[in-house]
Amino acid sequence: MKKLTVNFTVNGERVRLRVPANRTLLDILREDLGLTGTKRGCDTGECGACTVLMNGRSVNSCLVLAGEVEGAEIITVEGLGGEEALHPLQEAFLEEDAVQCGFCIPGMLMSAKYLLDRNPDPSEEEIREAISGNLCRCTGYIPIIRAIKRAALKLKERK
Amino acid sequence: MFKYVNRPVKRVDALAKVTGKALYAEDISFPGMLYGAVLRAEHPHAKILKINTAKAKRIKGVRAVITADDIPGSKLVGVVKLDQPVFAWERVRYIGDGIAAVAAEDMDTARKALSAIEVDYEVLPGVFDPEEALKDDAPKVHEDGNVIVYHKVRKGDVEKGFKEADLVIEREYKTQFIEHSYIEPEAVVARPVDYGGIEIWGCIQNAFTTQKNVARVLGLDMAKVRIIQTPLGGSFGGKDDVMTVMAARAALLALKTGRPVKLVNTREESMRESYKRHPYVLRYKLGLKRDGTIVALQAYMAADGGAYASTTPFVTWRSTVQAAGPYRVPHVKVDTYGVYTNNPYTGAMRGFGSPQANFAIESLMDEAANELGMDPIEFRLKNGLRDGDETATGQKLTRHRVSLHEVIEKVRDAINWEELRKNPGGDGKIRRGVGIACSFRGASLGAEGVDIAGVEVKIDSDASVSIEAGLTEMGQGIKTVLAQVVAEELGVPIERVTLHPYDTSRVPDSGPTVASRATIVGGGAAQAACWKLREVILGALQEEDGAERAWFEDGVYRTEKNKYSFEEAVGIAIRRGKGLNAVGWFRTPDIHWDEEKGIGSPYFTYVYGAQAAYVEVDTETGKVRVLRVAAAHEVGRAINPAMARGQIYGGVAMALGYGLLEEFEVSEGIPLVKNFDDYSIPSSLDVPEVIPIIVENPDPDGPFGAKSLGEPTNELLAPAIANAIFHATGKRLRELPMNLEMVLLGRKLRRKRK
Ligand code: FES
Ligand code: FES
Numbered sequence: 001m002k003k004l005t006v007n008f009t010v011n012g013e014r015v016r017l018r019v020p021a022n023r024t025l026l027d028i029l030r031e032d033l034g035l036t037g038t039k040r041g042c043d044t045g046e047c048g049a050c051t052v053l054m055n056g057r058s059v060n061s062c063l064v065l066a067g068e069v070e071g072a073e074i075i076t077v078e079g080l081g082g083e084e085a086l087h088p089l090q091e092a093f094l095e096e097d098a099v100q101c102g103f104c105i106p107g108m109l110m111s112a113k114y115l116l117d118r119n120p121d122p123s124e125e126e127i128r129e130a131i132s133g134n135l136c137r138c139t140g141y142i143p144i145i146r147a148i149k150r151a152a153l154k155l156k157e158r159k
Numbered sequence: 160m161f162k163y164v165n166r167p168v169k170r171v172d173a174l175a176k177v178t179g180k181a182l183y184a185e186d187i188s189f190p191g192m193l194y195g196a197v198l199r200a201e202h203p204h205a206k207i208l209k210i211n212t213a214k215a216k217r218i219k220g221v222r223a224v225i226t227a228d229d230i231p232g233s234k235l236v237g238v239v240k241l242d243q244p245v246f247a248w249e250r251v252r253y254i255g256d257g258i259a260a261v262a263a264e265d266m267d268t269a270r271k272a273l274s275a276i277e278v279d280y281e282v283l284p285g286v287f288d289p290e291e292a293l294k295d296d297a298p299k300v301h302e303d304g305n306v307i308v309y310h311k312v313r314k315g316d317v318e319k320g321f322k323e324a325d326l327v328i329e330r331e332y333k334t335q336f337i338e339h340s341y342i343e344p345e346a347v348v349a350r351p352v353d354y355g356g357i358e359i360w361g362c363i364q365n366a367f368t369t370q371k372n373v374a375r376v377l378g379l380d381m382a383k384v385r386i387i388q389t390p391l392g393g394s395f396g397g398k399d400d401v402m403t404v405m406a407a408r409a410a411l412l413a414l415k416t417g418r419p420v421k422l423v424n425t426r427e428e429s430m431r432e433s434y435k436r437h438p439y440v441l442r443y444k445l446g447l448k449r450d451g452t453i454v455a456l457q458a459y460m461a462a463d464g465g466a467y468a469s470t471t472p473f474v475t476w477r478s479t480v481q482a483a484g485p486y487r488v489p490h491v492k493v494d495t496y497g498v499y500t501n502n503p504y505t506g507a508m509r510g511f512g513s514p515q516a517n518f519a520i521e522s523l524m525d526e527a528a529n530e531l532g533m534d535p536i537e538f539r540l541k542n543g544l545r546d547g548d549e550t551a552t553g554q555k556l557t558r559h560r561v562s563l564h565e566v567i568e569k570v571r572d573a574i575n576w577e578e579l580r581k582n583p584g585g586d587g588k589i590r591r592g593v594g595i596a597c598s599f600r601g602a603s604l605g606a607e608g609v610d611i612a613g614v615e616v617k618i619d620s621d622a623s624v625s626i627e628a629g630l631t632e633m634g635q636g637i638k639t640v641l642a643q644v645v646a647e648e649l650g651v652p653i654e655r656v657t658l659h660p661y662d663t664s665r666v667p668d669s670g671p672t673v674a675s676r677a678t679i680v681g682g683g684a685a686q687a688a689c690w691k692l693r694e695v696i697l698g699a700l701q702e703e704d705g706a707e708r709a710w711f712e713d714g715v716y717r718t719e720k721n722k723y724s725f726e727e728a729v730g731i732a733i734r735r736g737k738g739l740n741a742v743g744w745f746r747t748p749d750i751h752w753d754e755e756k757g758i759g760s761p762y763f764t765y766v767y768g769a770q771a772a773y774v775e776v777d778t779e780t781g782k783v784r785v786l787r788v789a790a791a792h793e794v795g796r797a798i799n800p801a802m803a804r805g806q807i808y809g810g811v812a813m814a815l816g817y818g819l820l821e822e823f824e825v826s827e828g829i830p831l832v833k834n835f836d837d838y839s840i841p842s843s844l845d846v847p848e849v850i851p852i853i854v855e856n857p858d859p860d861g862p863f864g865a866k867s868l869g870e871p872t873n874e875l876l877a878p879a880i881a882n883a884i885f886h887a888t889g890k891r892l893r894e895l896p897m898n899l900e901m902v903l904l905g906r907k908l909r910r911k912r913k
Contacts, residue, residue, distance in 0.1 A: 030186075035179075036179070036182065036183075036185075036186035037178070037179020037180070038179070039183070039342070039343070039392070040185065040344075041342045041343065041344065041426065041835075042426040042834055042835050043425060043426060044426070044834050044835070044836060046834060046835035046836050047342055047426075047835055049342055049343075076179070077177075077178070077179035078178070078179045080178075080179075081178070082178060083174060083178055083180075086177070086178070090177040090178065093173070093177050094169060094170075094173050094174065094177060095169075097167070097169070097170065097173075097801045097802060097804075097805050099170060099173040099176050099177060100393075100634030100635065100636070100805060100809065101341070101342075101343070101390070101391055101392050101393040101394075101633055101634030102172075102173070102175075102176030102177075102181055102390065102392070102634065103183065103341075103342045103343040103392030103393060104342050105176050105177055106179050109177065127843075128843040128844050129843075129844070131843045132842050132843050132844045133842075134843070135340075135342055135835065135840060135842065136342070136843075137339075137340050137341055137342055137393050137395070137809075137813065137840060138393055138634045138809045139805060139808060139809050139812075140807075140808030140809045140810075140811055140812030140813075140841075140846055140849065141808075141812065141841075141842075141843040141846050142808045142846065142849060143805060143808060144843070145843065
């Protein structure tokens with residue numbers, strides 16, 4: 001496989017890598033950069049577990065090829081907030097007991113972030129729509145929807 | 160009053176999960192690690208004539224290629240019967256059988272090597288329907304015939320019962336294969352270790368079952384096989400046998416190469432290989448008096464076990480003993496067969512034989528009420544079990560509160576039953592209706608096996624506490640429950656309690672984490688360990704104070720002279736040279752089941768649940784939308800009410816998929832489903848409003864009165880929806896899933912193989 005060199009940033013850090021052209025962003029994150037917070041559930045764009053932000057938009061990283069990453073700005077769950085400084089979404093997920101097995105959660109958080117970045121005051125319908133590509137088998141979504149609402153309130157209060 | 164128990168304490172494992180720090184199996188790597196891949200069968204039933212691995216072995220970067228010939232110990236594994244090959248030899252019995260495995264320097268090389276392995280088959284006729292498989296001339300899936308198991312219930316005399324009946328109705332129901340659809344696919348990493356054994360990290364639901372089977376395959380002592388469980392990205396009963404096989408393969412590759420080996424299923428491999436929920440055919444006959452009294456019930460069930468026995472003997476047993484539902488029935492006859500076919504094999508899945516039986520019995524109860532012109536709730540309340548009644552298997556319910564009426568009445572009120580039955584709303588092509596289903600469910604394993612668990616609690620010199628437990632956290636919250644129990648019983652702040660990973664070399668074998676048993680047996684064992692520790696600490700305080708008496712009250716350690724916090728008390732105990740670790744054991748009360756006669760007390764206690772669904776049917780498209788669900792579950796006592804509600808939301812959503820959306824379609828043994836694009840589980844757009852209602856009637860035999868909840872939440876919605884659709888449209892659907900074609904045409908459209 002042809003190799004190519006890509007330059008991009010992940011969670012604010014600059015990265016330069018030489019990878020096969022068929023490598024996906026998901027594999028780059030997990031295998032090359034050791035950022036295993038982003039999960040793999042289907043590799044076909046169906047489950048949303050691999051959702052990250054690319055240039056501010058949510059994408060299924062399993063569908064993004066190495067070449068497309070050139071110059072991009074990527075944010076993963078690791079860049080959302082650490083233990084010391086949790087993002088309001090992370091806090092709200094904890095407070096609403098929106099986490100069971102946790103496997104869908106990194107992707108959920110990133111889809112939710114994308115929503116709140118664009119729409120600080122989403123309706124329940126808009127929240128449901130925004131996470132409709134993120135499958136969760138555990139929670140029945142209700143606590144997740146509540147957590148996103150709660151995070152929206154938190155963000156407003158902070159402003 | 161409790162400080163930690165019965166309160167919505169935050170999950171102890173959630174922080175790592177929201178920050179992306181939690182390491183799941185696929186996230187684990189070791190230096191020098193190789194990547195494994197497995198070659199699977201090409202036919203659902205065939206003779207293997209030849210396997211040629213020579214070419215694959217020559218590929219650069221390939222470190223090992225193994226088949227059944229490379230297995231030093233047992234070639235077969237199994238939970239109940241040893242009938243599943245780690246690698247098939249001579250014969251393949253389903254499309255997910257593994258034939259060979261490769262370990263290579265990278266994944267691409269491993270996959271390339273797979274395609275270089277040549278296998279010659281002679282295709283054999285297969286059998287793909289359990290009732291066909293029961294016929295004498297059916298192809299035999301295993302030498303000893305196609306019956307995996309047979310169970311029965313016999314009480315009274317059904318023939319006599321049917322003669323006394325004014326009305327007899329007979330109905331047939333059918334359920335489908337479904338996929339667990341845990342979002343995390345199966346993964347393990349195995350590495351050889353210097354004590355001559357193997358360590359396996361993986362999302363393995365029942366690590367002791369896996370340990371035992373892997374040891375058998377490797378021909379090693381169990382003590383040399385160490386399984387370390389990684390957080391499970393969902394399981395729902397699904398990461399058991401399939402993980403055992405995967406762990407065994409990874410271990411073989413690791414020992415062969417002397418290097419760590421990672422084995423991960425793609426979603427396609429997972430769907431092809433992993434076991435499913437059993438499809439059932441259920442034929443019921445019900446005898447009734449004009450006044451609505453049930454006099455006799457007969458049921459016949461055939462469950463498709465697929466190619467291997469897995470937990471089929473237990474799954475079908477639960478269906479059998481719960482076949483008559485939570486009703487008083489004097490005359491009962493149930494016959495259940497678990498049958499081999501060449502379909503994907505079936506095993507444990509949340510509910511474990513009850514979703515199928517409940518779909519039938521709870522639809523049937525509605526049909527009976529309708530025939531009699533009675534309200535479905537009135538009919539259920541009339542026949543439903545009450546305190547002191549005898550179940551269909553002859554068990555007198557005297558030790559716990561029979562909460563059936565309470566849960567039914569709670570959902571009736573929450574969903575606004577009376578009003579919606581009269582005025583369901585909708586107009587023209589949009590019809591609305593409301594339906595209910597209820598159940599009782601035996602808690603824990605029942606007569607399936609010895610029901611015992613051990614938990615170790617250890618206090619360090621800084622008065623922090625660690626828990627070692629062989630009970631699996633799969634999202635249901637057992638870690639948090641154990642931390643709550645220990646914090647409560649020792650009087651230690653919960654922040655100072657840590658749970659270590661489930662590691663077979665460090666925790667007592669507590670049996671499988673199944674049957675919604677973890678809270679009962681794990682909670683009970685943790686409690687017992689704390690009681691032992693408390694005795695030791697109190698003894699030290701007595702010595703210290705020269706006291707007559709020492710006791711623990713409201714989280715504080717006391718003597719008649721002094722009061723001590725946990726930390727102070729621990730300090731004294733340590734100074735006085737006391738050992739502060741203890742293993743507590745919990746064993747559920749004895750039960751008696753006579754398999755020969757088909758009668759007895761299969762479970763020591765039961766939980767009760769009822770769910771009502773308010774639905775909307777578009778009569779032009781066949782689309783069913785669930786608008787609202789009320790779900791009342793009696794749990795004994797909820798150790799963590801927030802997590803209990805979480806179980807209800809999740810169980811309801813999963814059952815919505817079972818009722819309306821999901822079918823793992825299989826045609827002549829070949830799955831038509833490959834990934835989530837052709838298998839839809841409920842998304843955030845599908846889930847209705849859910850009103851969770853937790854009913855607490857503490858059980859004398861559970862820790863703090865707690866019983867169980869995980870599975871009951873997932874066993875009621877499909878029949879509640881079917882009953883609501885009937886109310887809405889007058890159409891009775893007796894087959895799952897109730898998707899567009901079923902609603903519109905009353906039958907399934909078969910898809911073609913791709
Ligand atoms: S792994 Fe990318 S969408 Fe499932
Ligand atoms: S929490 Fe398990 S899949 Fe969402």
